[in-house]
Amino acid sequence: MVAELRRQAGKSQELLGFEAGLDRSYISLLERGLRSPTLDSLFALCPVLGLSVSQLLILTERKLEGMDARPD
Incomplete structure (x- = not known):
């Protein structure tokens, strides 16, 4: 979901991380599903992506x- 939203926002992992105050490698881990975001990171990422945390949760x-x- 993060990768999709990041691409829609036209941002690189590096730019997203910089604007959110997070490391690019952490963004990569989130996008690959190797890490789960903390509440702090959600509150840092969402404004940069133009979403509220609740909007992100609804989309997810x-x-x-x-x-x-699944079809029956």
Whole structure:
């Protein structure tokens, strides 16, 4: 989800990390699902991505629901 939103915002991992005050390698780990974001990092990332934390959670929930939808 983070990678998708980052690309939509037209930002590199390095720029996103810089603007959010996070390391580029941490952004990479988040995007690859190797780390889970802390609340602090969510509150740092979301404004840079132009979202509130609640909007990000809603988008994530919708994406996960779509993955769970299996044809019978």
